[in-house]
Amino acid sequence: MKKAVVAALLFGSMVCNTGVLLAEGPTKEAAVEQEIKLLRQDLRAEKKKIVAANMQLTEAEAVKFWPVYDAYTLETTKLNDTLQGLVEEYAKNYDRMTDEKIKSLTKRTLEMDEAVTKLRMKYVPLFTKAVSAKKAARFMQIDRRLGLLMNVQVASAIPLVQP
DSSP, X not given: OHHHHHHHHHHHHHHGGGGGGGOOSGGGHHHHXXXXXXXXXXXXXXXXXXXXXXXXXXXXXXXXXXXXXXXXXXXXXXHHHHXXXXXXXXXXXXXXXXXXXXXXXHHHHHHHHHHHHHHHHHHXXXXXXXXXXXXXXXXXXXXXXXXXHHHHHHHXXXXXXXX
């Protein structure tokens, strides 16, 4: 378990750089987008290492598990692209947020939460076919914990809406 905590802290520390999302100035936009892209690639690689270290898969299980994991990660990446777009939209409009804009962002953010839940529900049976139900549940726990950690880090870098 100590391994998981250390890995999660490493993962979380990598996410701390998300404050760059709110950088100002048009000349920084391309640099910010590139930094986000690289950070997300690093996070995906670190996440896979954390999952591998904590799943305790046999060789036979690994052969079945990793293709499902890769497909899941691909779909998760698409959702994270949408989330990144929402965060960037919020950052660009933060100083001039209208009621209509914030209503739209709130609705789309909640739809994102729902999409993540639906994706997990879609993949539970697929992971359960690849490995035992207990190991599938273990993966979902690890995935959820890492997701929550990332969400806390991202949320801490984003200022609250001003009344």
